[in-house]
Amino acid sequence: MDGKSCNTLVVAFALILIVGAILPVVKLSATLDVASVSQEETPRYGGTLIFLRISDSSTLNPLLTIDDASFLVGNQIHSSLIDRGFADDGSMIYRPDLAERWEISEDGLTYTFYLRENVKWHDGEPFTSADVKFTFDLYLDPELALPQAGFFSVIDHIEAPDDYTVVFYLKEQSPILMPLGFAFWRNHMVIPKHLYEGTDIWDNPYNMNPIGTGPFKFVKWVKGDYLTLVKNEDYYIEGLPYLDGIIYKIAPSSASQIAALETGEAGCVNIVPEPEVRRLMETEGIEVFPVFKIGLTNYLGFNQGTSPEGNENPILMDEKVRHAIVHALNRQEIIDLALGGFGRVQHSWVSSELVNFYEPNVPKYDYDPEKANLLLDEAGYPRGTDGTRFSIRLYYTAGDTPRERASEIIKSQLSEVGITVELITADWPTLKDWITVKYDFDLCWFGHATGPDPDRLYTYYHGTQINPGSWQYVRYNNSEVDALWDESRKTVDPVARSDLFNQMQMIMMQDLPIVPIQERVLFSAVRSEFKGLDDTGAYWYSNHFDRVWWTLGELSEEPEPEPIDTELELRVDKLESDVQGISSQISTLTSEISSLESQLEEIPTEYAAPDMTMTYIAMLMALVAIAISIYFGIKAK
Amino acid sequence: MSMKRYIFRRVPQLVPLIIFAIVLNFTLMHLAPGSPLDYLIGGGEVVPQEYIDKLNRDFGLDKPLHEQLIIYISNVFRGNFGNSYRYRAPVIQIIAQRIPNTLLLMTTSIVFAFILGVFLGISSSKKPYSFIDNIASSISILGYSIPTFWLGMLLIIVFAVNLRWLPSLGMSTMGMIGLTGWAAVIDTVRHLILPTITLGTAYLALYTRLTRASMLEELRKDYIITAWGKGLDDRTVYYKHAFRNAMLPIITVFGLNLGLMLTGATLTETVFSWPGLGRLVYESITTRDYPILMGIFIIVSITVVLANFIVDILYAVLDPRVRYK
Numbered sequence: 001m002d003g004k005s006c007n008t009l010v011v012a013f014a015l016i017l018i019v020g021a022i023l024p025v026v027k028l029s030a031t032l033d034v035a036s037v038s039q040e041e042t043p044r045y046g047g048t049l050i051f052l053r054i055s056d057s058s059t060l061n062p063l064l065t066i067d068d069a070s071f072l073v074g075n076q077i078h079s080s081l082i083d084r085g086f087a088d089d090g091s092m093i094y095r096p097d098l099a100e101r102w103e104i105s106e107d108g109l110t111y112t113f114y115l116r117e118n119v120k121w122h123d124g125e126p127f128t129s130a131d132v133k134f135t136f137d138l139y140l141d142p143e144l145a146l147p148q149a150g151f152f153s154v155i156d157h158i159e160a161p162d163d164y165t166v167v168f169y170l171k172e173q174s175p176i177l178m179p180l181g182f183a184f185w186r187n188h189m190v191i192p193k194h195l196y197e198g199t200d201i202w203d204n205p206y207n208m209n210p211i212g213t214g215p216f217k218f219v220k221w222v223k224g225d226y227l228t229l230v231k232n233e234d235y236y237i238e239g240l241p242y243l244d245g246i247i248y249k250i251a252p253s254s255a256s257q258i259a260a261l262e263t264g265e266a267g268c269v270n271i272v273p274e275p276e277v278r279r280l281m282e283t284e285g286i287e288v289f290p291v292f293k294i295g296l297t298n299y300l301g302f303n304q305g306t307s308p309e310g311n312e313n314p315i316l317m318d319e320k321v322r323h324a325i326v327h328a329l330n331r332q333e334i335i336d337l338a339l340g341g342f343g344r345v346q347h348s349w350v351s352s353e354l355v356n357f358y359e360p361n362v363p364k365y366d367y368d369p370e371k372a373n374l375l376l377d378e379a380g381y382p383r384g385t386d387g388t389r390f391s392i393r394l395y396y397t398a399g400d401t402p403r404e405r406a407s408e409i410i411k412s413q414l415s416e417v418g419i420t421v422e423l424i425t426a427d428w429p430t431l432k433d434w435i436t437v438k439y440d441f442d443l444c445w446f447g448h449a450t451g452p453d454p455d456r457l458y459t460y461y462h463g464t465q466i467n468p469g470s471w472q473y474v475r476y477n478n479s480e481v482d483a484l485w486d487e488s489r490k491t492v493d494p495v496a497r498s499d500l501f502n503q504m505q506m507i508m509m510q511d512l513p514i515v516p517i518q519e520r521v522l523f524s525a526v527r528s529e530f531k532g533l534d535d536t537g538a539y540w541y542s543n544h545f546d547r548v549w550w551t552l553g554e555l556s557e558e559p560e561p562e563p564i565d566t567e568l569e570l571r572v573d574k575l576e577s578d579v580q581g582i583s584s585q586i587s588t589l590t591s592e593i594s595s596l597e598s599q600l601e602e603i604p605t606e607y608a609a610p611d612m613t614m615t616y617i618a619m620l621m622a623l624v625a626i627a628i629s630i631y632f633g634i635k636a637k
Numbered sequence: 638m639s640m641k642r643y644i645f646r647r648v649p650q651l652v653p654l655i656i657f658a659i660v661l662n663f664t665l666m667h668l669a670p671g672s673p674l675d676y677l678i679g680g681g682e683v684v685p686q687e688y689i690d691k692l693n694r695d696f697g698l699d700k701p702l703h704e705q706l707i708i709y710i711s712n713v714f715r716g717n718f719g720n721s722y723r724y725r726a727p728v729i730q731i732i733a734q735r736i737p738n739t740l741l742l743m744t745t746s747i748v749f750a751f752i753l754g755v756f757l758g759i760s761s762s763k764k765p766y767s768f769i770d771n772i773a774s775s776i777s778i779l780g781y782s783i784p785t786f787w788l789g790m791l792l793i794i795v796f797a798v799n800l801r802w803l804p805s806l807g808m809s810t811m812g813m814i815g816l817t818g819w820a821a822v823i824d825t826v827r828h829l830i831l832p833t834i835t836l837g838t839a840y841l842a843l844y845t846r847l848t849r850a851s852m853l854e855e856l857r858k859d860y861i862i863t864a865w866g867k868g869l870d871d872r873t874v875y876y877k878h879a880f881r882n883a884m885l886p887i888i889t890v891f892g893l894n895l896g897l898m899l900t901g902a903t904l905t906e907t908v909f910s911w912p913g914l915g916r917l918v919y920e921s922i923t924t925r926d927y928p929i930l931m932g933i934f935i936i937v938s939i940t941v942v943l944a945n946f947i948v949d950i951l952y953a954v955l956d957p958r959v960r961y962k
Contacts, residue, residue: 058677059724059725066678066684142687145687145688145690146685207725223724223731224912224917225734226811247811249806249811249910250912251910252919253910256793256805256908256909259794259806260910263804265804265805265806429670430670432671434670610816611816612825614817614819616737619744619745626748626752
């Protein structure tokens with residue numbers, strides 16, 4: 001190779017890079033018949049959904065773990081007694097899954113579930129109430145130490161009077177057993193008794209090779225890389241699922257996930273980072289929708305408590321100082337500039353999405369630097385000669401760019417009132433150690449989600465939860481709140497219970513152990529060829545994808561599947577959100593089907609990695625050839 | 638002394654070296670704050686204490702550090718590398734799955750970088766400070782300075798998203814039923830192109846500069862003038878005489894790079910979702926999956942030590958002047 005041709009090559013490569021970088025998306029002619037797709041409402045059969053996510057599942061036995069990545073997949077393989085859903089007006093309802101209908105006795109101590117009768121496990125065995133009793137008995141077994149046992153501790157014992165009826169007997173009334181127990185967003189799924197009875201549940205090989213009753217069957221799992229599911233032909237709802245299969249692929253970089261979505265190599269991305277949302281909303285062929293209604297909050301915690309483990313900050317223990325700090329923050333600005341601009345400022349520790357529980361009259365702390373200055377002076381922290389009053393440390397997780405940016409903004413906002421902020425970051429396990437074990441911090445970024453019921457935050461704010469390693473890292477200890485909370489756990493009447501939470505909010509927002517910043521909205525992105533995902537919610541809810549369909553599939557002669565029966569559902573909450581404003585914004589955006597060549601070539605039923613032998617042989621041969629030519633090239637005659 | 642005696646003397650030295658690496662890695666890893674449980678116990682859960690205790694017992698974390706170390710080393714010598722905390726599957730299985738993928742990527746990248754780099758370097762050395770030389774040098778510096786992940790994303794945007802010529806992620810096309818034979822090779826090659834360019838660019842820069850410098854030094858020497866005087870043609874002088882002697886430092890660097898084979902592709906693997914060992918290291922660090930980390934450290938230690946050893950031997954083969962005392 002001589003210099004000239006080398007030179008040309010280099011220049012050519014540089015040109016390609018430059019041209020390609022500024023070239024708009026090349027749209028080769030779409031040979032697709034647009035009319036047949038864009039207005040299509042009849043679901044079609046076929047297609048494989050390729051679902052990208054950042055972290056892998058740890059196990060496919062839903063009883064053994066609490067990590068979301070495992071449940072994401074588990075919810076397609078397994079079914080639970082009931083599912084969650086949303087009615088047309090946005091309120092949350094329960095939907096039947098394995099249980100066709102259910103009854104709660106007058107005294108609230110007996111829950112009876114009537115099960116579907118034509119359900120089979122993926123290995124062909126029939127599903128009966130014995131499986132349900134077996135599964136939930138495992139939760140009640142103290143020796144097994146299952147991580148989710150706490151949700152069912154109120155159950156005394158379980159009976160299965162016949163093959164299709166299960167009865168749960170409770171020790172006492174519990175208003176949270178349905179929303180946070182049976183219908184929790186992760187769904188408590190049923191595992192097969194005939195495969196697990198008599199075995200050690202932790203070591204059972206079916207944990208990695210699960211048999212369930214769900215719409216998709218497990219095929220293969222290459223850890224850290226991909227996981228394949230295939231359609232369950234014997235699914236108990238006739239005519240479902242529509243898809244041929246689902247492939248979960250690990251793509252650790254959000255940027256490459258989005259690129260793959262744009263090229264069509266992937267069908268769905270789990271979570272889109274907020275800064276990318278607007279751009280994706282405007283991209284053809286991609287739909288972005290919020291997966292909200294879980295009361296997800298971005299907030300700052302104050303180190304304002306005290307405990308035997310020490311590490312207190314006397315400055316922050318003064319209520320006036322905390323009030324002042326919140327007055328000094330322009331939270332709307334933080335949201336707009338750093339947190340993506342979506343989601344409202346949150347005023348209470350309960351998100352306003354939970355309409356039944358949110359107390360709109362909580363003390364609010366508007367952006368008011370003058371008041372902040374006043375309060376700080378009153379509290380006894382005057383400005384020094386250099387204009388500063390005191391210094392605090394703000395912690396956030398490394399790599400979390402939105403929070404990093406938000407922290408910078410906070411730093412500048414607080415410096416206006418004379419507070420110097422030092423920003424400190426570390427990876428999550430380290431941060432968790434500093435904050436929840438050593439209490440070595442002043443302010444810290446955190447997030448929590450209530451789901452449908454604020455009782456979920458018991459571990460964050462109840463006095464009994466103050467323990468190194470727990471989530472009560474703010475060490476908030478108010479006996480009045482504790483008493484109200486305990487009472488709420490015994491109150492079944494929703495109105496009375498809601499009132500108790502209102503009182504709690506009034507007290508807590510005066511005490512202000514935390515600064516709620518944002519009612520966070522999460523977005524998922526899907527290629528427009530896949531319909532039905534926004535109903536299931538691609539992230540937090542992970543209901544069955546049995547009604548997800550591919551617009552490029554085939555129509556079928558099969559009868560239409562039974563519609564989702566809304567009459568049987570129990571109305572629990574009315575969850576309103578003005579993020580619905582965002583969702584109507586999204587639905588008015590049109591998206592055309594992007595060019596066909598970005599589609600998968602076939603409709604395969606199973607994904608298997610290519611056979612690598614030929615590649616390795618070719619590789620070896622090439623290396624040998626190179627070595628030989630180098631040797632002969634250099635060898636002296 | 639002869640080669641054989643040298644080998645016999647060196648090999649026993651490798652074992653204590655590797656053990657030392659194991660002990661050091663183990664200790665440092667456990668000293669980092671946080672525990673493997675942090676990943677398994679998510680956010681805001683009511684997790685019963687019994688569950689936490691059980692996990693600590695399963696993972697052996699309830700024992701003091703030195704006891705854990707001794708148990709671990711004795712297991713390793715029996716071939717048991719333990720189970721991953723995250724997956725509860727044997728460490729060896731998980732690592733073994735990933736090694737071929739990384740080797741494929743790294744080998745391709747380094748060979749690509751080596752061959753192209755050497756050619757560019759030799760071409761540059763023929764006419765120092767000429768136009769070709771300047772171009773090659775500029776590219777070298779550019780290639781060395783460009784961050785890998787940035788280059789990777791840029792290539793994805795240009796070639797995958799905008800031009801749709803090449804796939805954007807993974808090692809094989811999703812949704813394809815198992816391909817065999819040449820179809821599999823082509824599919825893999827298509828997926829290999831962008832990551833190879835990304836990863837290879839930095840090495841390319843390295844080899845170009847190195848070759849150029851080494852060659853320039855050789856070409857100054859007397860025997861080269863003799864060769865020109867004898868009327869030998871370009872190819873003979875440059876390749877058969879000069880390059881043969883200039884090769885030594887290049888081989889050293891190549892050997893060092895060999896040691897990095899297994900984990901040097903972390904950033905590229907992340908950007909391209911390539912299921913390799915580098916990515917496994919990163920994931921295991923953030924989830925504090927100690928058994929996998931230890932397993933990888935051991936393998937990498939062995940690889941690095943072996944690679945250096947092989948380079949030493951190669952030196953003796955290539956340079957008759959080198960004899961080991």
